[in-house]
Each structure stands twice: as C-alpha cells, then as structure tokens.
Amino acid sequence: MGLIWDMEIDFLIVGQGLAGSALAYRLIQSGKKVVLLDQPERNQSSQVAAGLFNPVTGRKMVKTWKGELLFPEIVPFYQELEEVTGRKFLTQQSIYRPFLSIEEQNEWMGHSSDPALQPFVQKIEVESQHENLKDPFGGVKLQLSGWLDLPTFLEGMVAYFGDRLIQEAYQEEKLLQEGKDGWRYGALKVKAVIYCNGLGAMESRYFSFLPFAPVKGEILELKQNFSPPYIVNRGVFRVPLANGNFRVGSTYTWHDLEVGPTESAKKELLDKLTEVVRVPVQEICGHKVGIRPATKDRKPFLGKHPEAQSVYIFNGFGAKGVSLVPYFSVVMRDFLLEGHPLPEEVSISRYFKYI
Numbered sequence: 001m002g003l004i005w006d007m008e009i010d011f012l013i014v015g016q017g018l019a020g021s022a023l024a025y026r027l028i029q030s031g032k033k034v035v036l037l038d039q040p041e042r043n044q045s046s047q048v049a050a051g052l053f054n055p056v057t058g059r060k061m062v063k064t065w066k067g068e069l070l071f072p073e074i075v076p077f078y079q080e081l082e083e084v085t086g087r088k089f090l091t092q093q094s095i096y097r098p099f100l101s102i103e104e105q106n107e108w109m110g111h112s113s114d115p116a117l118q119p120f121v122q123k124i125e126v127e128s129q130h131e132n133l134k135d136p137f138g139g140v141k142l143q144l145s146g147w148l149d150l151p152t153f154l155e156g157m158v159a160y161f162g163d164r165l166i167q168e169a170y171q172e173e174k175l176l177q178e179g180k181d182g183w184r185y186g187a188l189k190v191k192a193v194i195y196c197n198g199l200g201a202m203e204s205r206y207f208s209f210l211p212f213a214p215v216k217g218e219i220l221e222l223k224q225n226f227s228p229p230y231i232v233n234r235g236v237f238r239v240p241l242a243n244g245n246f247r248v249g250s251t252y253t254w255h256d257l258e259v260g261p262t263e264s265a266k267k268e269l270l271d272k273l274t275e276v277v278r279v280p281v282q283e284i285c286g287h288k289v290g291i292r293p294a295t296k297d298r299k300p301f302l303g304k305h306p307e308a309q310s311v312y313i314f315n316g317f318g319a320k321g322v323s324l325v326p327y328f329s330v331v332m333r334d335f336l337l338e339g340h341p342l343p344e345e346v347s348i349s350r351y352f353k354y355i
Contacts, residue, residue, distance in 0.1 A: 008033070011035075011191065012036075012037065020038070035165075035190075037170045038197075039167065052237060053074055053147065085159060092145075098234050135276070192312060192336070195311075196315055210313070211354075214294065215253070216253045219287075221241070227240055251268055302342050302348065
C-alpha cells in the first residue's frame with residue numbers, strides 16, 4: 001500500500017460501488033492510472049440492491065428511459081467483467097408480469113406490436129402459467145432482462161483493483177488540497193477527482209448543491225416451495241437466488257431514512273407477494289435495508305464542477321444503476337478523455353443555477 005501513495009495518478013475515484021467500479025474499469029482499460037478510495041461499510045445501496053435490469057417498468061409499463069441505448073450494453077459489459085474477475089454474477093432471466101384483468105391483457109396484445117416495446121416482449125400469455133400463480137388472465141413475459149448479484153460483483157472488482165483500491169474513509173476537508181496542476185490527496189498527486197460515492201457526495205463542498213432525493217428500500221430473502229424459470233414481478237419482484245431462496249422487494253420510502261428494517265415494510269412485501277403467489281412462505285432468512293442515491297428528476301448526475309478544476313461526479317443512479325451504469329460509464333469516459341459533450345438530461349449543468 002505504501003508504494004501507491006507515492007504515485008502520480010490520473011484519476012482518484014471516491015467510492016467503489018457499482019458506479020465507481022464500472023467507471024474505474026473503463027478508465028483503466030483506456031490506459032489511465034486510477035486509484036479508488038472506499039469504505040465498504042458505506043456501500044449500503046450496492047450491497048442490498050436487487051440488481052434487476054428490467055426493460056419495461058413502472059405502473060403504466062413503459063419502456064425504460066433510454067432502454068434502446070442502455071440494454072445492448074448491459075449483458076456484454078457484465079459478461080466481460082465476469083471473465084476479468086473469474087466470478088459469476090450475471091443471470092439473464094425473463095420477467096413475468098401477470099395481468100390483473102382481461103382489459104389489461106387486451107391492452108398488452110396491442111402494446112406488443114409497438115416498435116419501441118417489441119424488442120423487449122418475449123411473449124403475451126393469455127392463460128395462467130402455473131397453478132401456484134394468481135394469474136388467471138395470463139401475463140407478459142419480458143426478455144433482455146435479469147439480475148446482477150451485486151455483492152459478488154463488488155467482491156470480484158475488489159480483487160481486480162488490487163492495490164489500486166485503498167479501503168479507508170475519504171477525508172476531503174483534511175487531505176484534499178488544490179495544487180498548481182491538479183490535486184494532492186495526502187501524498188498522492190492527482191490530476192482529477194471523481195465522486196462516485198453515492199449519498200456521500202451530499203457531504204462534499206463541491207456537490208452539496210445537487211438535489212439528491214434519498215430513497216429507502218427494504219427487501220426480504222425467503223424460502224418458498226415454487227421455482228418457475230422466470231422472475232415474477234407484479235407489485236413486488238420475486239428473484240430466484242443461487243442458493244434456492246428468493247429475494248422479494250422492494251419498498252420505497254422517502255421518510256425514516258435513518259431507521260433500520262421495519263415490520264411495516266416486511267408486512268407490505270409479504271402481503272403483496274401473496275397477491276401473486278399462492279405458495280406459503282416457509283421461512284424468512286433475511287431482511288435488509290439500503291438507502292438509494294436517487295435524484296429529484298430520477299436522472300443521474302454526470303459532469304464537472306463549474307468552478308473547481310478537474311472535480312467531477314458520476315453518481316445518482318438510484319434503483320436502476322445496474323441498467324444505467326454500463327452505458328453511462330462509456331458516456332462519462334468519453335467526456336473525461338475525449339471531451340465529448342454530455343447529454344443534457346444527465347449533465348449537472350442543469351443545476352448550476354442553484355449554486
């Protein structure tokens with residue numbers, strides 16, 4: 001570890017969650033010298049996230065924002081990282097969303113011919129797919145979907161980064177000092193600093209002006225004697241895990257952010273699960289909570305601070321980080337290295353008037 005502190009590097013990345021890991025990888029692959037700083041215990045959001053990537057979302061079931069750009073990047077990127085790390089964390093799996101009425105079934109028969117949705121619709125089912133499901137009107141099966149085992153992904157990236165990763169608290173006030181041609185962080189000479197540290201960026205003197213909107217989410221891990229070859233997603237998602245258990249989630253609340261797992265969220269998830277699956281829950285094996293670094297307009301934060309030299313942010317991916325990060329890590333890399341302009345919807349310049 002001592003050697004790395006004497007290095008001159010191109011980028012200091014603060015945070016080794018999903019966003020920081022992906023961007024660091026892209027930059028290292030481009031030949032840049034990168035060091036990451038991270039406190040693993042602060043990686044709440046990435047550690048408990050469901051890891052779903054779902055091309056058609058929301059109550060109205062519309063194509064995920066920029067889905068036509070995002071989804072071609074997802075599987076190749078994570079498969080590449082599986083090869084690099086020697087770990088398995090990507091599961092490609094269809095998502096089944098039961099219909100609640102014959103009207104919804106008819107509506108989806110029409111939706112399925114929409115050119116925007118067609119690539120993501122595997123099949124419209126018009127009858128129940130299993131006696132253990134409450135789906136008398138059938139449902140829609142989506143493709144190009146699945147989930148990422150984020151704890152295994154992060155473990156693999158820790159091993160990949162090796163001594164490029166320093167696992168200790170980031171101390172902006174104490175150690176980050178501006179120099180003539182970049183920054184010093186302790187004894188480390190740094191050309192640029194990138195904040196990928198989720199809600200930790202709210203505490204920074206550079207990015208406290210950005211309108212983060214933290215969202216608390218709770219998920220359960222449980223045993224249930226019913227294992228279809230797809231993810232069930234209606235009101236709650238039900239993801240089959242490698243150990244034979246299921247992950248069920250997620251709640252969304254903007255209140256009580258400091259409170260841990262709650263009985264009310266547990267009841268909400270179990271009640272919603274019984275609305276789609278008939279089989280009783282045999283055992284609840286885990287109940288986790290995380291705070292997602294979401295944003296007011298639900299678009300991520302990419303860009304450079306308007307005044308400070310070489311201070312950047314790549315952050316705010318919220319609940320859809322697994323889908324967003326593969327594509328936007330390329331966008332951010334090209335902005336940093338080639339000066340390519342950022343899309344207006346994600347550029348932090350949309351908030352400069354609030355500084």
